[in-house]
Amino acid sequence: MRSTGDGLATGGPYPTQGALARATADAGGGGAAQDVAPEQIGYRGPTACAATGITYRQLDYWARTGLVEPSVRPAYGSGTQRLYSFRDVVVLKIVKRLLDTGVSLQNIRTAVRHLRSVGPTELARMTLMSDGATVYECTSPDEVVDLLQGGQGVFGIAVGVVWRDVESSLSQMHGERVDTGETLVGDNPSDELARRRNRAV
Numbered sequence: 001m002r003s004t005g006d007g008l009a010t011g012g013p014y015p016t017q018g019a020l021a022r023a024t025a026d027a028g029g030g031g032a033a034q035d036v037a038p039e040q041i042g043y044r045g046p047t048a049c050a051a052t053g054i055t056y057r058q059l060d061y062w063a064r065t066g067l068v069e070p071s072v073r074p075a076y077g078s079g080t081q082r083l084y085s086f087r088d089v090v091v092l093k094i095v096k097r098l099l100d101t102g103v104s105l106q107n108i109r110t111a112v113r114h115l116r117s118v119g120p121t122e123l124a125r126m127t128l129m130s131d132g133a134t135v136y137e138c139t140s141p142d143e144v145v146d147l148l149q150g151g152q153g154v155f156g157i158a159v160g161v162v163w164r165d166v167e168s169s170l171s172q173m174h175g176e177r178v179d180t181g182e183t184l185v186g187d188n189p190s191d192e193l194a195r196r197r198n199r200a201v
Helices: 045-052 056-064 086-100 105-117 120-124 141-149 159-170 189-200
Strands: 008-010 041-044 127-130 135-137 155-158 175-177
Touching (some): 041 086, 045 056, 045 159, 056 086, 086 127, 086 155, 086 159, 155 159
Parallel strands (some): 008 135
Antiparallel strands (some): 127 135
């Protein structure tokens, strides 16, 4: 395991169950619209909150303090809406889980920098372990066992599972085309029901 400093020790990617075929080289994900490239879809703050289980106040604070800033479009003042990428939303959910388990903000900042530095395929296959202080990226199942036996691994986060959870959530929500600002309707069954009712009238 190599250390990146400030409480984050890393190794290579630890494979999660099942291959993530949708982990693309452009850090895309989601799937709000089949005919739009994933990297061309952004998600507004309320959608990011709904997909991750955080409050808008948390989202705003994390953006203003630089913990997790929106990579598609920051807020430029009154009236502008932040726009988060799929990858941003995955990182937001991981940050929430780390905070919920008592990891310090300093170590979370280091973990976020590391998550931002790896490619999407590696990110989707990563497993983070923590003892509540240091965050580790495990290279193999044996390393997970070693951490647990050494009392260092109190909990783990399979990033691939978070990835799929976020992908599933966002597929039912509205996204926005980065280039045109067009709203992209997700695959929400209630939305489809509403469309059918409108057609019937």
